[in-house]
Amino acid sequence: MPTYDQDIIRLLQEKSYKKVWTFAGGKGGTGKTAMTANIGIALATMGYHIILVDADLGGANLHTILNIKRPKLTLSDFINRRVESLYDVLLNTPSENLRLISGGSEMVGLANIPYQSKVRLQKHLERLDADYILLDLGAGTNYNTLDFFVLSNEGFVVCNPEPTAKINAYSFLKSVVYRLIEREFKKGTRINEIIVNEGKNNQNGSLAIPELLRRIYKVDPISTTRINRRLLRFRPKLIMNKLRRFSQEKEGVQLAQLTEKYLGIAMHYSGMVRDDPHVVDSSEHMMPFVLQFPGCGASKDIYKIIGELGIEDRLGRFDANRSRRLGRYIKSERRYWYH
Ligand SMILES: Nc1ncnc2c1ncn2[C@@H]1O[C@H](COP(=O)(O)OP(=O)(O)O)[C@@H](O)[C@H]1O
Ligand SMILES: [Mg+2]
Numbered sequence: 001m002p003t004y005d006q007d008i009i010r011l012l013q014e015k016s017y018k019k020v021w022t023f024a025g026g027k028g029g030t031g032k033t034a035m036t037a038n039i040g041i042a043l044a045t046m047g048y049h050i051i052l053v054d055a056d057l058g059g060a061n062l063h064t065i066l067n068i069k070r071p072k073l074t075l076s077d078f079i080n081r082r083v084e085s086l087y088d089v090l091l092n093t094p095s096e097n098l099r100l101i102s103g104g105s106e107m108v109g110l111a112n113i114p115y116q117s118k119v120r121l122q123k124h125l126e127r128l129d130a131d132y133i134l135l136d137l138g139a140g141t142n143y144n145t146l147d148f149f150v151l152s153n154e155g156f157v158v159c160n161p162e163p164t165a166k167i168n169a170y171s172f173l174k175s176v177v178y179r180l181i182e183r184e185f186k187k188g189t190r191i192n193e194i195i196v197n198e199g200k201n202n203q204n205g206s207l208a209i210p211e212l213l214r215r216i217y218k219v220d221p222i223s224t225t226r227i228n229r230r231l232l233r234f235r236p237k238l239i240m241n242k243l244r245r246f247s248q249e250k251e252g253v254q255l256a257q258l259t260e261k262y263l264g265i266a267m268h269y270s271g272m273v274r275d276d277p278h279v280v281d282s283s284e285h286m287m288p289f290v291l292q293f294p295g296c297g298a299s300k301d302i303y304k305i306i307g308e309l310g311i312e313d314r315l316g317r318f319d320a321n322r323s324r325r326l327g328r329y330i331k332s333e334r335r336y337w338y339h
Helices: 005-013 032-045 075-079 105-109 115-127 143-149 163-182 190-200 209-219 221-233 246-263 277-284 297-308 323-334
Strands: 019-024 050-055 090-092 098-101 132-137 154-159 237-243 268-274
Touching: 019 032, 019 143, 032 050, 032 098, 032 132, 032 154, 032 237, 032 297, 032 323, 050 075, 075 115, 115 143, 132 143, 143 163, 154 163, 163 190, 163 221, 163 246, 190 209, 209 221, 209 246, 237 246, 246 268, 268 297, 277 297
Parallel strands: 019 132, 019 154, 050 098, 050 132, 154 237, 237 268
Antiparallel strands: 090 098
């Protein structure tokens, strides 16, 4: 929560350029790709210009879900500077409002992308002409994934109700927070050393952020303010996927509470998508479920999440929560995808 006027003003002044949304979560199989693709397509059916980017360096498969042949030029060609611009690797899809930047199979080899290349990627993403740009990230907590996640302050953590998924999501966020605050101070400075040695690599397991901040405060109170300001801008969101009972939503709320308490960040709970056999059915048909089964539970949940994010149908044709009229528009969109 912002405490001072100057912090609130800063939030209001933040560039409100097109939104870059990243999807990650620590564990494989939680549904990051499914959420990226289906939220993206749902937004496209609502009249927004969407670009999906497959930034899963370990196993790019977004094009498969969309039933699009792997193209010659991919994100790795941009990262390796074989092409000048992201426009060179941008693909059309059957949907007029949706474009794709596919991930390359050789991206696995991009073990440690130089920081400069990540800055270049961010600049080029900001230049793309779209309302929302959604990045599907890989599992794990390697530096590439952490840095891609914070290309935007609007990252989504996709989690499941199982304890291992929650633990992975928590560790992922912890690594992100440490990466963020470590980067605020040059290597070799006293504060950077405290963050790395006493905080991140503490022999008893990494320190909770509020405790780390107390220690830093004793050395240099101004640095604490700087860290707090950085964390304030970071506003991750949580999606709980594959819920089998509505009561499992509390697992998500608990994760958000623990994150606030121990990592000092306010994670917004954006909602849930139920475990729904239509999701697997549609992936067998290589068809996004919001298009193939617009009336299924998981599709309704996707539109509900979008509605709760405050996004409305651009042309005012329907309310994201009133799915009957919505279904009609989606069916008309579907024509383009079935040949
Ligand atoms: N809500 C859901 N209900 C049922 N199956 C799901 C759901 N979300 C994802 N899946 C399935 O789980 C598997 C992993 O999903 P995927 O999106 O590939 O995960 P990730 O990208 O996180 O590794 C896929 O087979 C997908 O169809
Ligand atoms: Mg995936």
